[in-house]
Amino acid sequence: MGIVILCILLLDVLLSTTIAQTPQPYKPTDLILLNCGESSPRTSSDGRKWEAEAKSQYLPSTSQTSSTSRASEQDSSVVLVPYMTARVIHSKITYTFPVSSGAKFVRLYFYPATYSGLNKTTSFFSVAANRFTLLSNFSAYLTVSAPHASASIVKEFIVTVQDKQQLEIAFTPTPSSFAFINGIEIVSMPNGLYTKDMDDPYVYVRPGNPQTFYFDDTTALETVYRLNVGGRFVSSVKDSGLFRRWLEDSSYIFAAQFGVTHSAPDYVPIEYTNKTPAYVAPTDVYKTKRTMGKNSRINLNYNLTWLFSVDSGFTYLVRLHFCETESVKPGERVFFIFINNMTAEQDEDVMYWSGGTGVPVYKDFVVSVAGGSSGKEDLWLALHPNIDSGPKYADAILNGLEIFKLNRSDGDIAGPNPEPVAAPPKQLPISIKKTRGKRTLPLLIAIGAVIAALFAFSVFFCFFVRQRRKKMQSTQKSALPTERCRHFTLAEIRSATRNFDEQNLIGVGGFGNVYKGYHESVSMPVAIKRLNSSSEQGIREFRTEIEMLSRLRHVHLVPLIGYCDDRGEMILVYEYMPNGALQDHLYKTDSPPLPWKQRLEICIGAARGLHYLHSGTNHTIIHRDIKPTNILLDENWVAKVSDFGLSKVGPTSQTPVNTVVKGSFGYIDPEYCRRQKLTEKSDVYSFGVVLLEVLCARRPLIPTLPRDQVSLAEWGRSCYQRGTFDQIIDPYLKGDVAPECLKKFAEISYNCVHDIGSERPTMVDVVWGLEFALQLQEAAEKNRNGPDRVNFDREIPLLPRGDVVSSGEDDDNPFSGSRITLGASGTSTTLSYSDGARTDAVFSEIMNSAGR
Structure with missing residues (x-):
């Protein structure tokens, strides 16, 4: 008997533990589901009960300004409730909801069908909630007509109702138009879920170091994206009591590398905390995630990236959800978070931050998206491993993501309508009427004859094409160019x-x-x-x-x-390039370091390739993605520029190309970012960063370093101006770089990364200068052990730009100089071009820019 009682007690404990681990859904104070245009209560396909608008207290008498209607058609993807009935509005009406104070989800449901015979394409209207403009001149028809759009629309907003205030939602048609609404949902939420007190700032992501940003519950938000990263769609009834919908993230992943999805095993429960209560996100979100994969070598060469189209001219709240469900210790998986090519977090360590396996956490960032002419801009999110602290895994993870748009200072949160989709050419209708019987018969006969002739021709043509295809070789199947490939x-x-x-x-x-x-x-x-x-x-x-x-x-x-x-x-x-990419030989690699002279030769080769793109073809070609991973090395260590996917053909004149900013972190021309105007000088800037990488053997951006050293380009400019450039070179090169060669190389690098594009040299100047630097290096090595030997170990001040660094007669050429003093201790050696080193021979590549 005692054993039985003991078993019952143990079973009770196990059951209570299981119940305790199952998070209870949040129970909202206010939950209103209003089925507009409906006269009887209805239950939607997900089991939720919708209140009939006709019997509700929320709408005033509107017999003169609005009417109810049923949709004349139903798309196969659209459910009955609440989309098949609507209130059609001809002049402003206001719904009044007596709700409690606090933040509310306001969800508006639209299905642009034909109501009461009205033309759905002419419906334009605005929607306001208290003092906020949620929608302005909104067209539901244009919204669903956009590419990849659904047939119905749910617009979700967050509006806070203050004390002694009601929630009023007003619909105002544009003049000579009409408005409509199919359903209104109002759900209260816990205070502080998305808005914070003024003493609890957000991280504001900006160029340079992030700053603090404040907004509280007097701000309205619109939900733009909500994703279950690495998992399946989570419906509103499977949310944690707030009836949010979590979409799959695969449609928003940028580029070809999707990473790896991972689901938590059943024995790893999600353990919510006071900082991350169960209502923040459902367990389905925290149990699935997307990682970069297990191959550290591959992970270090790409970013796990998502791309979102957002309204320009607004500020956005980006919330990222994390949960480690694998056996990972603190410090074993650390990664960067980049938002719009800016560093939001440089050492994200989920396990250290959360404190345990299965413990969810989230992090908020605020970013502003500048205005653009199209009304839409891209918002980027990218993750990349941070291996500076020597973590066990070169990896990054993400479980969920939410993006919200914040209202402007005037209370406006409305974005523009999508651009209309170009309509196909109209077909002239063939009208057949009894009154035109005599004309109709000959017309029908003619049309029949034409159709028969077309059919016969089509059969013959198909037969001809089929026979010809059999004779064609497989190399002729594609419409893409095949002249040389x-x-x-x-x-x-x-x-x-x-x-x-x-x-x-x-x-x-x-x-x-x-x-x-x-x-x-x-x-x-x-x-x-x-x-x-x-x-x-x-x-x-x-x-x-x-x-x-x-x-x-x-x-x-x-x-x-x-x-x-x-x-x-x-x-x-x-x-195939047997020696891989240049980056493979600079840093974070097991390959032996390259000697200085070989690095110079590689730089010269890459510069020649880039010069050919800029000047050796009929039109200037701007590469847009110059970096060490795109400079490949063949079996003889000859440099070859690769990866032309982002390349742009420039104009024949010197006018810049207006284009969206694209490129790689750390290499993008800052002037290109500011003006969104692309010139070949943008490639020159990127190549200048590559030159600095070759000299210093470090990445272009290292956020963990002191602020003045984070950006290699900025640090290189600063060191050049202070005359300390020789102190930043790769330690492996100490004693191998001739001082005069370093001077010239520093001058070239500094000029290339100038903040103003017009002040940068052309690539022909860069090739000229690098080949001259190589000559200086070779001359110094030749005299290293001679009577006028060069001291490679001495430290020399590198003069700022504008000071005389050579005795050349051509002062207009930034890389000129025909007589250079290379000796030490007061002696000098003259480098003379008469000794088989004439300019026309040394720089023959420039004289003949034709491709080889």
């Missing part, structure tokens, strides 16, 4: 990569995975870059790269051998 079939690509075997994986880029492959038709190994077919951005880059490289051939551009576009695949085939 061949078309590979998907079967050939699979054979070359052993069906994309991960053992052949050699890298990951913004485009996709890169594999080493072998093909019998090519007498050399090839690099095969495979696009993720769901990436729209990648498709544009795919076509851009083929169009660029099919026309270009140069010893310092990576050769494109061919491509494959079968069965929705987007694959590029290049000549």
Whole structure:
């Protein structure tokens, strides 16, 4: 008997523990579901009960200004409740909701159908809630007509009702138009869920170091995005009591690398805390996540990135949800958080921050999106491993994401309507009427004859095309250019990569995975870059790269051998570069450091390739993504510029190209960012950063360093101006860089990263200067052990820009100089071009810019 009682007690304890671990949903004080235009209560497909508007207390007598109506059609994706009935509004009406004070979700439901015979395309109206303008000149029809839009709309806002105040929602049609509303939902929420007190600031993300930002419950918000990252759609009834909808995130991932999704095992419960109560987000959000994957080498070469289209000219709250559900210790997984190419967090350590496995946390950031002419701008979120502290995993994670738009100072939170989709050409109707019987018969006969003729021609044409296709070779199947590159079939690509075997994986880029492959038709190994077919951005880059490289051939551009576009695949085939990318030999690598002279030669090669793009073709080609990972090295260490997916053809004149800012963190021209005007000098800036990386062997951005050293470009400029440039070089190079060569190299780098584009040199000047620096290095090495030997270890002051650093006669050339003093201890050696080093020989690459 005692054993039975003991078992019952143990079972009770287990049951109580299970119940305690199951979070209880939040019970809102106010919960209103108003089915507009409906006369009887209805239950929606998710089991929620909607109140009939006709019997509600919220709407005043509106017999003169509005009416009820039913939708004349129903899209297959649209549910009955609340979308099939509506209140049609002809002049301003106001719904009044006597609710408690505090923050409320206000959800407005719209289905743009035909109501009471009215033309849905002419419906434009505004919606206000208390003092906030939620929608202005809103068109539900244009909204659902946008690409990838749903047939119905739910607009969600957060509005705080103050003490002794009611919630009033007013609908005002635009003159000569009408408004409509299908459903209104009001749900109260816990205070402080999304807005904070003024003594609890948000992190404001801006260029440089983040600052603090304040807003409280006097601010209204619009929900723009809410995603369950790495998981499935979470419906409103599966939310934690607030009836929010969490969408999948896969549609918003940018580029080809999707990372890896992960679900928590059943034995790892989600343990909510006082800082993160159960109503913050449901367990379904915290039990799933997206990581970068297990391959640290690949993870270090890409960012896990999401891209969102938002209204320009507003400030946004970005909330990120995290939960470690794997066996990870503090400090073992640390990563950067970037928002709009700015550092929001540099050492995000979820386990350290949360304090345990299965403990959810969230972090808020505020960012402003500048105004643009189109009314829409991109908001970027990117994660990247931070390995400075030596974590166990080079990885990053994210479980959930929410983005909210904040109202402006005038209370306006409304954005513009989507641009109208271009309509197809109108077809002239064929009218057949009894009164035109005599004219109709001949017309019908003529039309029939035309149709018969067209049918016969179509049959003949299809037969002809089919026979011709059988005779065509597989290399002629694509509409893409094939003059200098061949078309590979998907079967050939699979054979070359052993069906994309991960053992052949050699890298990951913004485009996709890169594999080493072998093909019998090519007498050399090839690099095969495979696009993720769901990436729209990648498709544009795919076509851009083929169009660029099919026309270009140069010893310092990576050769494109061919491509494959079968069965929705987007694959590029290049000549394989055995020595990898330049970055692989600079830092965070097991490869031996490159000697200084070899680094100079690589820089010269890359500069020649870039000069050819700017000046060696009919139109200037701006690369837009110059960085060490896009400078590849062949078996002879010859540098070749690669990755032309972001390239842009410039105008024939000197006018800049207006374009959206694109590129890589740390390399983007600041003037390009400010003005959104692209010139070839933007490439010069990026190349200047590469020169500094080559000299210093460090990344372009390291947020953990002191503020003046975070940006390599800014630090390099500062050191040059102070005359301390020789103190920032790679320690491995100490004693190997000739002082005069370092002077010239420093001058070139400084000029390239000038903040003003017009002050930067052209690439022809850069090539000239680098080749001269190489001559200085070689001359110094030749005399290193001679009677007039050069002291490589001495520290020399590097003069600021504008001071004389050479005795050349051509003062207009920033890299001029024909007689340079290389000796030490008062002796000098003259470098003379008469000794087989004439300018026309040394710089022959410039004299003939034709591709080789």
